[in-house]
Amino acid sequence: MISPETSAAADMAEDTAAAWADLPTPERLPVRTMLEEFETVNVLAPLVRCSKLPFRHLVSLYETHITHTPMILAEEFSRSQQARVSDLSTSSDERGVFWMEPRRHPPRVEPGALGALEALRISDERDADDPRPPSYPPPTTVRVTKTLHDTRPTSRLPPTPTPPTQNSRLVRGALLAQMASPNGPSLADAAELIAPHIDGLDINCGCPQRWAYAEGIGCALLRKPELVADMVRCVHDRMGWEWPVSIKIRVDPDLRRTEQLVRTALAAGVSHITVHGRTRHQASTDPVSLDKLAFAVECVRGEVPTVANGDLWDLEDAHKMRRECGVHGVMAARGLLANPALFAGYDRTPVHAVENFVNLGLDYGFIFSLFHRHLAYMLESHFVKPEKTYFNALSSSVQVVEYLQTRGLDFGARRKVPMWDARRGYSLL
Numbered sequence: 001m002i003s004p005e006t007s008a009a010a011d012m013a014e015d016t017a018a019a020w021a022d023l024p025t026p027e028r029l030p031v032r033t034m035l036e037e038f039e040t041v042n043v044l045a046p047l048v049r050c051s052k053l054p055f056r057h058l059v060s061l062y063e064t065h066i067t068h069t070p071m072i073l074a075e076e077f078s079r080s081q082q083a084r085v086s087d088l089s090t091s092s093d094e095r096g097v098f099w100m101e102p103r104r105h106p107p108r109v110e111p112g113a114l115g116a117l118e119a120l121r122i123s124d125e126r127d128a129d130d131p132r133p134p135s136y137p138p139p140t141t142v143r144v145t146k147t148l149h150d151t152r153p154t155s156r157l158p159p160t161p162t163p164p165t166q167n168s169r170l171v172r173g174a175l176l177a178q179m180a181s182p183n184g185p186s187l188a189d190a191a192e193l194i195a196p197h198i199d200g201l202d203i204n205c206g207c208p209q210r211w212a213y214a215e216g217i218g219c220a221l222l223r224k225p226e227l228v229a230d231m232v233r234c235v236h237d238r239m240g241w242e243w244p245v246s247i248k249i250r251v252d253p254d255l256r257r258t259e260q261l262v263r264t265a266l267a268a269g270v271s272h273i274t275v276h277g278r279t280r281h282q283a284s285t286d287p288v289s290l291d292k293l294a295f296a297v298e299c300v301r302g303e304v305p306t307v308a309n310g311d312l313w314d315l316e317d318a319h320k321m322r323r324e325c326g327v328h329g330v331m332a333a334r335g336l337l338a339n340p341a342l343f344a345g346y347d348r349t350p351v352h353a354v355e356n357f358v359n360l361g362l363d364y365g366f367i368f369s370l371f372h373r374h375l376a377y378m379l380e381s382h383f384v385k386p387e388k389t390y391f392n393a394l395s396s397s398v399q400v401v402e403y404l405q406t407r408g409l410d411f412g413a414r415r416k417v418p419m420w421d422a423r424r425g426y427s428l429l
Ligand SMILES: Cc1cc2nc3c(=O)[nH]c(=O)nc-3n(C[C@H](O)[C@H](O)[C@H](O)COP(=O)(O)O)c2cc1C
Pocket: 045, 046, 047, 048, 049, 050, 069, 070, 071, 178, 204, 205, 206, 207, 248, 276, 284, 309, 310, 311, 312, 331, 332, 333, 334, 335
């Protein structure tokens, strides 16, 4: 016999499922269009060893609209099947589905936000030669109709069945592959191979490590604007000129170099530009320079969207960055490692994010050292010192899961939910 409670619960589940039934198909937009058309676009940075599938899926549950793979070495990727297997795993459900608010006006630096910007302006001569106004022109929306991105259907659903406002649009998130290459042809080869699985390619012009510099990749490209432009053109020649190619750069201590790099890349047809507001020689403990970031954004003159990166630890940092740099999107790296739900407004990792990560990690499969390291980053603010020491000494996934269970985490509960809930990403069945 069905008890009144059971039947009430079944009715409620049916009502809730019905609420999700009429959702429109999420729009699939090129990253450039997402950045241009929506107010608040949040990005997960490329992170060697860390921005892999389970972590990308996790942050996409918490208002992170665009994610990046870790830096992939283009030559290796083309040459070796083993490299391809280890560098890229993806799933049709890793991209989130979001309600996004259309932009009301182009991004702009709020008056008075950056007192120091005047001092950084390196030359006014540029404006004399350039017929365009120095202020941001309204963004030109380029609707790319022929992209090669993943068109497989997704079963993901947005966080709520009803749009938060009457203007909200339902949009599918995007995945960019970040690649490092010392030349254009290798990059084009790798782009061709990876294209069916991703929504665009980002060129790493910011890796500061010595080995990378010696190989002619990463920061070695910051002062080689013609080579960067050649890479962009090579990929476009191979993939079609509309195919999205972006660059991620660091600011240069000599800002004329930044300007030259940005202008040359724009002339080559780059689709958006991400700027990390530290120079090649600055450690990640040095504060990021919002002034230099704003300068780099100003060099772009609104021709393509921009994303700012560096020291983003909470939503207030994100607002500040948008306000003071006039960017279209903001990117976090260490902030998301410490708190994957940062962009959803949590001030530290919520318990459900840990539970979701464990389920995602176990379902997708994640090597123990990375699984363990991610959890250590996420839980750092929850642990006192002896707990950290104990947790860091654990040596298998079973030990980690058992330990977290003793701390009250219930991973199983997240799996015992109806299918529609699973499709929201709260559980993988
Ligand atoms: C563990 C780790 C791995 C990183 N790997 C990459 C990478 O593969 N490609 C890249 O462009 N930057 C990489 N970076 C730099 C970040 O993308 C980001 O630019 C930098 O950490 C500054 O952002 P943050 O202040 O939010 O951490 C890495 C940073 C960290 C901490």
